[in-house]
Amino acid sequence: MVGRALFAGLGGEIVVAVTRADALPSALAAARAEVLAIDAACSRFREDSELTRLNAAAGRPIPASPLLREALRVAVRAAHVTDGIVVPTVGRAVVEAGYDRDFKLLPRHQPAAPRRRPATGGWEEVAIDEVAGTVTVPPQVALDLGATAKALAADRAAAAGAERTGCGVLVAAAGDVATAGTPPPDGWVVAVAEHHADAPLAFVRVDSGGVATSGTTARTWWRGRRAMHHLIDPRTGRPARAWWRTVTVAAASCVDANIASTAAVVLGRRAPAWLAERGLAARLVDQHHRACLVGGWPQECAAA
């Protein structure tokens, strides 16, 4: 890695790294364009985003850009491949949990949540009409693409940067890491931390694909006397039980890594077996800070 730059986006920090120094400006511009496009299409917090319009459409089909349609296809595929564990139809549940605005603006202490169980179903009925260029979401359903859109942005940004420059590019979107093109000779060094801005706990090298981390220790707040976090279990409509502090997964793409890491958090104690069945390398950290390594994740050298 010989060039690296950062910019703000998607509610966090976007890192762009390249294997050839002179390619950095072009890779940065390509990545930034992709990140801005995803934000305009998929943000739940922007009044002018396509997703906000879609959630307000009350069951009517509305025109959607190719990018939003791709993001929805990715989100619905996540629901398929996880058997409904990671679904996009948790928009109302996450709002009822109290996460109704940009996290930086969110009150950390809120009144107790209503007792009713928030609805999370309906992902099977999300209709994406590639012929008409429209999408339809069932009435009373709101989408939240948080489990997939940021990772999709990282994958697209890395691919766009590599295509434009012809060199190896890594993009990390607030902790979701994607790579494209020819990697450095020794691979990309990726640090693993509980929060992406924290000091590293371990390092690994990856040559391709993506690495993503999901957890229950970031984006937390209180609702009455109950601690809340942003990962909703569709089976209950409430934040998933915090069996794991973090789950980090390496996969063929950042999207797949993030789908798997989110599913692992929701699955709780079943997660190691679920990941191993799919051949996914992962590092799970429980509430006692014990790491569980599965699927070929290396025994790591802890950071100094």
Add this chain to the structure above:
Amino acid sequence: MTSPRDESRVGAYLRLRYATMLSGAGAAALAGAVTGWAAAATAVAPLPAATAPAPVAPLTPEQLMSLEFSLPTPPPKQVVIVRVPAQAGRQPTGLAQPRAVAARPAALAPAAAPPRPVAVAPAAAAPAPAATTGTS
């Protein structure tokens, strides 16, 4: 409207049918009565009562074709695009399926190679990472 010539043909047909369906003296008497009635009704000389029905030749392919094309053209059917909700295991139906995803989406794909450890010599500086993965 039927012409007298058509009516004569009807009479001949009825006579022929009864003659071939019935047998014996009763049949002959009935055939004679029918013949008399047909003759009186049409004033046309009746055909011989014992005429055997001519075998009906099967339609030739050309006749069938002409029959088919002589039928009125049905109105065009409305083309309906079926939007099949994404559902695991559901088979596509209809003329087009602009579905959310394929019926069997690709499974989660592992990395081409699992992550490799970073060798850190004792007391050496930690490697400079390209990026950090962690929650956000």
